[in-house]
Amino acid sequence: MRRDRWYVLLALLALSPVLLRAQDRRLSDRLDPATATSVQQLIDSARALKLPTEPLVQKALEGSTMGASGDRIRMAVEALFGQLGRAREALGTGASEAELTAGAGALRAGLAPASLAELHRLRYRQSLAVPIAVLADLVAEGVPAAQATREVFQLAREGRPDDEFVALRRRVQSQKGGDPGSAEPLQRPAAAPAADPPSEAR
Amino acid sequence: MPVDPSDRAGDELLQRVVDELRHPVQLDDSVDAAALERIRRAGLPSHAPWRFRLLAGLAGAALAAGLLLAVLIRAPESQPGPRGSRAVRLKLVAPASSRVVVVGDFNNWDPAATPLRGREGVWTVELRLKPGRYHYTFLVDGRKWVRDPAEPPAPESDFGTPTSVLTVS
Numbered sequence: 062m063r064r065d066r067w068y069v070l071l072a073l074l075a076l077s078p079v080l081l082r083a084q085d086r087r088l089s090d091r092l093d094p095a096t097a098t099s100v101q102q103l104i105d106s107a108r109a110l111k112l113p114t115e116p117l118v119q120k121a122l123e124g125s126t127m128g129a130s131g132d133r134i135r136m137a138v139e140a141l142f143g144q145l146g147r148a149r150e151a152l153g154t155g156a157s158e159a160e161l162t163a164g165a166g167a168l169r170a171g172l173a174p175a176s177l178a179e180l181h182r183l184r185y186r187q188s189l190a191v192p193i194a195v196l197a198d199l200v201a202e203g204v205p206a207a208q209a210t211r212e213v214f215q216l217a218r219e220g221r222p223d224d225e226f227v228a229l230r231r232r233v234q235s236q237k238g239g240d241p242g243s244a245e246p247l248q249r250p251a252a253a254p255a256a257d258p259p260s261e262a263r
Numbered sequence: 264m265p266v267d268p269s270d271r272a273g274d275e276l277l278q279r280v281v282d283e284l285r286h287p288v289q290l291d292d293s294v295d296a297a298a299l300e301r302i303r304r305a306g307l308p309s310h311a312p313w314r315f316r317l318l319a320g321l322a323g324a325a326l327a328a329g330l331l332l333a334v335l336i337r338a339p340e341s342q343p344g345p346r347g348s349r350a351v352r353l354k355l356v357a358p359a360s361s362r363v364v365v366v367g368d369f370n371n372w373d374p375a376a377t378p379l380r381g382r383e384g385v386w387t388v389e390l391r392l393k394p395g396r397y398h399y400t401f402l403v404d405g406r407k408w409v410r411d412p413a414e415p416p417a418p419e420s421d422f423g424t425p426t427s428v429l430t431v432s
Contacts, residue, residue: 126372127422137421170418223432
């Protein structure tokens with residue numbers, strides 16, 4: 062009997078991480094019970110597929126703060142779940158959480174999964190989070206997808222560091238000046254020396 | 264005053280006793296050695312060392328825990344932010360507003376978490392964010408959502424509210 066109790070205690074200790082993460086307090090505190098449960102199921106599914114879960118939690122919390130209905134919150138989380146999955150198909154199983162999150166945003170902005178895959182190929186073994194985010198930002202700013210892709214791919218091909226991708230977006234933003242449909246070539250500064258390949262692999 | 268003979272005899276006896284006590288007693292060296300040997304064999308009480316060690320260990324652990332706690336409690340003040348984070352300054356010009364807060368992926372979309380400081384209609388806040396992509400928006404006077412015009416709009420608007428996207432490299 063005493064030994065049985067020890068087994069139960071050990072089992073609880075072993076399972077405690079699972080039990081602790083079974084319910085995200087942020088969801089139960091901010092969403093109605095039915096919505097919290099359905100969102101939690103999506104999060105559990107994402108975790109089982111080794112997809113990032115924090116963006117899903119944040120999407121649900123965003124909906125809560127905006128006063129959205131439970132159905133709308135669930136649909137938004139579901140859509141993001143699908144985009145994260147498609148981003149991983151394009152970027153591979155080694156993609157980081159930041160890359161998948163950026164990839165989901167890019168797909169949401171209307172970019173093709175093939176563009177993500179090509180960027181992955183061009184910037185192999187370097188972080189893709191910033192280049193993908195910039196690509197999505199450019200499209201969101203109104204730069205045609207083909208043109209934005211061309212510019213970002215060029216920087217990736219030249220091995221430019223993340224800061225140069227961000228600088229590209231800043232330039233576009235300042236050039237646009239409220240003309241979201243502009244298809245003018247993006248002006249680039251004089252070529253800077255290419256960055257050394259980063260030492261850290263993804 | 265005549266002296267009682269019995270008193271005189273008592274004084275003499277007392278004086279001899281005092282003289283005897285003042286006389287140093289010389290013991291043989293072997294007596295000292297034997298006494299020390301007996302003490303050595305008897306040793307200290309057997310329970311003293313491990314109790315002492317246990318107490319010392321507990322005291323040390325308590326001290327270490329206290330120091331760790333003190334460091335952890337002070338950490339939010341002394342550390343600039345999450346490891347690898349960057350300072351990001353958000354700004355909104357809203358002259359007629361009395362309160363501006365920012366909500367986003369970095370603060371669980373909590374309207375109470377990150378108020379901006381206003382000065383002559385310019386509202387600012389400095390955040391420390393790790394590299395990544397963040398959605399956020401401003402809430403002005405508790406009722407109006409205003410996206411940050413300095414950053415790109417979010418491509419999606421799941422909840423009908425204008426939001427911006429911030430990329431931290």
